[in-house]
Amino acid sequence: MARVLAIESSCDETAAAVVDGLRVRSNVVASQIEIHAQFGGVVPELASRHHLDAITSVIRAAIEQAGLEPTRLGQQLDALAVTDSPGLVGALLVGVQAARGLALATGLPLHGVHHMQGHLFSAFIGDDRRDPEPFAPHLALLVSGGHTELVHVRGFGDYEILGATRDDAAGEAFDKVGKLLGLSYPGGPIIDKLAAAGNPSAVAFPRAMINSNDLDFSFAGLKTAVAVHLEREGQPNSRAQLEDLCASFQAAVVDVLVAKTCTARRARGCDRVHLVGGVAANAGLRARFEQVAASEGFRLVAAPLRYCGDNAAMIAAAAAAQVEAGWTARVDVQSSLAIDEVGQEPEAAVT
Numbered sequence: 001m002a003r004v005l006a007i008e009s010s011c012d013e014t015a016a017a018v019v020d021g022l023r024v025r026s027n028v029v030a031s032q033i034e035i036h037a038q039f040g041g042v043v044p045e046l047a048s049r050h051h052l053d054a055i056t057s058v059i060r061a062a063i064e065q066a067g068l069e070p071t072r073l074g075q076q077l078d079a080l081a082v083t084d085s086p087g088l089v090g091a092l093l094v095g096v097q098a099a100r101g102l103a104l105a106t107g108l109p110l111h112g113v114h115h116m117q118g119h120l121f122s123a124f125i126g127d128d129r130r131d132p133e134p135f136a137p138h139l140a141l142l143v144s145g146g147h148t149e150l151v152h153v154r155g156f157g158d159y160e161i162l163g164a165t166r167d168d169a170a171g172e173a174f175d176k177v178g179k180l181l182g183l184s185y186p187g188g189p190i191i192d193k194l195a196a197a198g199n200p201s202a203v204a205f206p207r208a209m210i211n212s213n214d215l216d217f218s219f220a221g222l223k224t225a226v227a228v229h230l231e232r233e234g235q236p237n238s239r240a241q242l243e244d245l246c247a248s249f250q251a252a253v254v255d256v257l258v259a260k261t262c263t264a265r266r267a268r269g270c271d272r273v274h275l276v277g278g279v280a281a282n283a284g285l286r287a288r289f290e291q292v293a294a295s296e297g298f299r300l301v302a303a304p305l306r307y308c309g310d311n312a313a314m315i316a317a318a319a320a321a322q323v324e325a326g327w328t329a330r331v332d333v334q335s336s337l338a339i340d341e342v343g344q345e346p347e348a349a350v351t
Contacts, residue, residue: 001020001021001022001023001320001324002020002021002078002079002319002320002323002324003018003019003020003025003076003077003078003079003320004018004019004077004078004079004080004081004111004316004317004319004320004323005017005018005059005062005063005066005068005073005077005080005081005102005316006018006019006080006081006082006083006113006312006313006315006316006319007055007059007080007081007082007083007095007098007099007312007315008082008083008095008115008118008310008311008312008315009051009055009082009083009087009091009092009094009095009098010083010086010087010088010091010092010095010115010310011042011047011087011088011091011145011310012031012032012033012035012036012042012047012050012091012310013029013030013031013032013309013310013311014029014030014032014050014051014054014055014058014095015027015028015029015030015058015310015311015312015315016028016055016058016059016061016062016063016312017062017311017312017313017315017316018062018063018065018066018068018077018316019125019313019316019317019320020320021132021317021320021324022121022124022125022126022132022133022134022135022317022320023125023126023127023132024125024126024127024313024316024317025065025066025067026061026062026063026064026065026066027062027065027127027306027311027312027313028058028061028062028065028312029058029309029310029311029312030054030057030058032046032047032050033185033186035050036185037184037185037186039185040179040185041175041185042088044088044090044091045090047088047090047091048088048090048091048093048094051091051094051095052094055094055095055098056098059098059102062312073102073105073106073108074106074107074108077106077108078108078320078323079108079109079110079111079319079320079323079329080099080102080103080106080108080109080110080111081099081110081111081112081113081315081316081318081319081322082095082096082098082099082110082111082112082113082315082331083095083112083113083114083115083118083315084096084112084113084114084331084332084333084334085112085114085115085332085333085334085335085336085337086114086115086116086334086335086336086337087115087335088335089333089335092333092335093333096112096331096333099331100331109323109329110329110331111319111322111323111327111329111330111331112330112331112332112333113315113318113319113322114318114337114339114342115310115315116142116144116147116149116151116339116342117159117318117339117342118314118315118317118318119142119144119276119277119303119314120140120142120151120153120159120274120276120318120339121135121314121317121318121321122276122303122304122307122308122311122313122314122317123140123274123275123276123301123302123303124136124317125307125313125314125317127313129304130304135156135321136272137153137154137155137270137272138153138270138272138273138274138301139151139152139153139162139261139264139265139268139270139272139273139274140152140153140273140274140275140276141257141261141273141274141275141276141277141280142276142277142339143169143170143171143257143275143276143277143278143279143280143285144171144276144277144278144279144280144310145169145171145172145277145278145310146169146171146172147164147165147169147171147277148164148165148169148170148171148217148219148257148279149161149163149164149165149339150162150163150164150215150260150261150264151339151340152264152268152270153274156321156325157325157327157342157343158343159339159340159342160340161338161339161340162215162264162268163214163215163216163217163260163264164216164217165216165217165218165219166216166217166218167218167219167220168218168219168220168223169217169219170217170219170253170257170279171188171277171278171279172219173219173220173222173223173253174186174187174188174191174250174253174279175187175188176223177191177223177226177249178190178191180223180226180227180230181230181235181236181242181245181246182235188278188279188282189281191246191249191250192250192282192283192284194242194243194246194247195243195246195247195249195250195251195284196247196283196284197243197247198240198242198243198244198245198246198247198248199243199244199247199248200247200248200250200251201248201251202244202245202247202248203229203244203245203248203249204248205222205225205226205229205248205249205251205252206221206222206225206252207252207255207256207259208221208222208256209256210255210256210259210260215260215263215264217256217257217260219253219256222249222252222253226245226249229245250282250284251284253285254282254284254285254288257285258285258288258289258292261273261289262292262296265296265298270298271297271298271299272298272299272301273289273293273298273299273300273301274300274301274302274303275289275300275301275302275303276302276303276308277303277308278308278309278310279308280302280303280308281305281308281309286302289302
């Protein structure tokens, strides 16, 4: 098993972790939620500045928690890793430059990792509370931040996007609807909690593209439908009404995500479905998938809650797999790069 120290700074979480293959030795995350909450969303310039403030202490904490000696990293690690795509360019560069400095100081190879590939690994990694399991082919519903994708994982480095959002991703819809309702940022977790006590049939919101002949998604219209409802009916005037509205909105999102995933699973003959990404922490979504998995007879693997959001453990695990597979160490910072473009191209390797 390759021992890897990884850094993640693609958006608003500064993180560092050490893994032995798929087993986590340390995982440290410094969140910026409180910083961006006053603006109702992530402010890229602020994110970059706070990454600069936090990154040294976060890396140091990950090294200490893993029981490593800072002056002997070159002997105690097999490689370094950093998220190099996709993400906010300024935020990515903070992590990349810190990782390059470590690589120069230790002489260790530095592997760039695609953020979404990291999320794919979040369902496999283990720690003191959960045993890791070998990377295996599966169908992944990847719902993270600005991404909603169905990915057929045929093997390590062999990814096919079967469907993706055409506009707002599910996570963006949650946050925008939360803002419409006057909820704090991020809106997704708050809506999920409110929805648990509400009636999902209280408001008939649309299930966009649920019966389309493809596997793509669209959630911008659902957000607009909520806005129109609020214009007509006004803001909920009781907690019960707010819970019903949140439950109805969430049910519309969940129905589409589950229906599209099941269609893709049957079409590709996948008996294993993974739920990964920040929105994979949604209790309503997880519960529905558990019900469907039991009724249709496929295996559902949902990433542990502690690894659903952005973290460096998943990045380190993906990098460990790259090391073990003999991939050339390289870093190529890109703000936008599809997961199906990930692969080994030695002739283009740049460090």
